[in-house]
Amino acid sequence: xxxxxxxxxxxxxxxxxxxxxxxxxxxxxxxxxxxxxxxxxxxxxxxxxxxxxxxxxxxxxxxxxxxxxxxxxxxxxxxxxxxxxxxxxxxxxxxxxxxxxxxxxxxxxxxxxxxxxxxxxxxxxxxxxxxxxxxxxxxxxxxxxxxxxxxxxxxxxxxxxxx
Amino acid sequence: xxxxxxxxxxxxxxxxxxxxxxxxxxxxxxxxxxxxxxxxxxxxxxxxxxxxxxxxxxxxxxxxxxxxxxxxxxxxxxxxxxxxxxxxxxxxxxxxxxxxxxxxxxxxxxxxxxxxxxxxxxxxxxxxxxxxx
Numbered sequence: 001x002x003x004x005x006x007x008x009x010x011x012x013x014x015x016x017x018x019x020x021x022x023x024x025x026x027x028x029x030x031x032x033x034x035x036x037x038x039x040x041x042x043x044x045x046x047x048x049x050x051x052x053x054x055x056x057x058x059x060x061x062x063x064x065x066x067x068x069x070x071x072x073x074x075x076x077x078x079x080x081x082x083x084x085x086x087x088x089x090x091x092x093x094x095x096x097x098x099x100x101x102x103x104x105x106x107x108x109x110x111x112x113x114x115x116x117x118x119x120x121x122x123x124x125x126x127x128x129x130x131x132x133x134x135x136x137x138x139x140x141x142x143x144x145x146x147x148x149x150x151x152x153x154x155x156x157x158x159x160x161x162x163x
Numbered sequence: 164x165x166x167x168x169x170x171x172x173x174x175x176x177x178x179x180x181x182x183x184x185x186x187x188x189x190x191x192x193x194x195x196x197x198x199x200x201x202x203x204x205x206x207x208x209x210x211x212x213x214x215x216x217x218x219x220x221x222x223x224x225x226x227x228x229x230x231x232x233x234x235x236x237x238x239x240x241x242x243x244x245x246x247x248x249x250x251x252x253x254x255x256x257x258x259x260x261x262x263x264x265x266x267x268x269x270x271x272x273x274x275x276x277x278x279x280x281x282x283x284x285x286x287x288x289x290x291x292x293x294x295x296x
Contacts, residue, residue, distance in 0.1 A: 008188060017182035033185055084180035097180055116177050141170070148173055 004045055008037055011053060014118045015060050017083055021101060021113045022064045026081035032063040054124045057114060061128070093151070100150035108143035111136055231260060 012033070019029035036059045040046060049055035086094040101109055110129065114120045122133040122140070129136065247269065259265035
C-alpha cells in the first residue's frame, strides 16, 4: 500500500490530467483515478506489472472509458475546471491551452498528454494505445503543431523570453 | 533541425504548466479496502484469546479437583489414624469441604482397611462374623 501511495503522489497529477483529457469531466476523472487506486490496494498492489507507470496510465484510461458514456472523439470541457497551475499565474494561457487540447482529436490529445506531462516514451505510449512508436511520434508532432498554432502569440512571447 | 529545436522549446513551454494535484485518496475507503488484513488479525487474536481462556479454565478446574481430592484424603486419613483432639479438629475443619461433611465423617466413620486388627472394635468384628446357630 505504501508503494501505491508513493506512486499516487508521484504520478497522480499526470494521471488526473490524462483522465481529464480523455473524459473532459474533472470530477469523473478524479473518481476514476480514485477507483483505480482503491482497486489496486484491494487487490494487493502492482507486483505483477512490469512497467508500473505505463500500467497505471492504462488502468486510468480503461476506467475512464468503461465508466463513461464517451465513445465520441470530441469532448466538452467544463469551462470552470482548471487543469494546470500555469507559469506566472497566467490563467488566460491555461485556458488557451485547455481549449487547444480540447480542439485536438482524442488520439493526438492522449499522445501529447502522455508524452509531455506523463513523461512516457513513444514506445510505452505505443504499447498503451496499441499503436506503433512511429505512429505515436507522428501523432505527437501533429498535435504539437496544432497546439502551437492555437497558442502561437502567447507561446512565442513566453518561449522567446525563456531563451 | 530547426523544427526539432522549435518543438523542444514548445515542449519546454508546455511543461511549465504543471498538472494540478489530485485530491488525496479517501482514508475511509482505504481502510475498507485494507480491511481483509485487519479482519484476519482480529480473527487470529480472537482465536488465541479463546484458546487461552479455555486452557486457563481447564487448568483451574483440574487444580481445584486435585486440591479437593487431597483435602478429602487428608481428612479421611486424619479421621482413621489418630485420636481426635481440638487441634486435629481444627485442622480437619480447615481442610474439610464443608462443616456438614466433616461432622458426618466424624460421627459415622467408615471402616478402614488400614486399621490394625487388634484395634478394631469388637462390635465391628462380631458384626462381620457369621455365627452359626
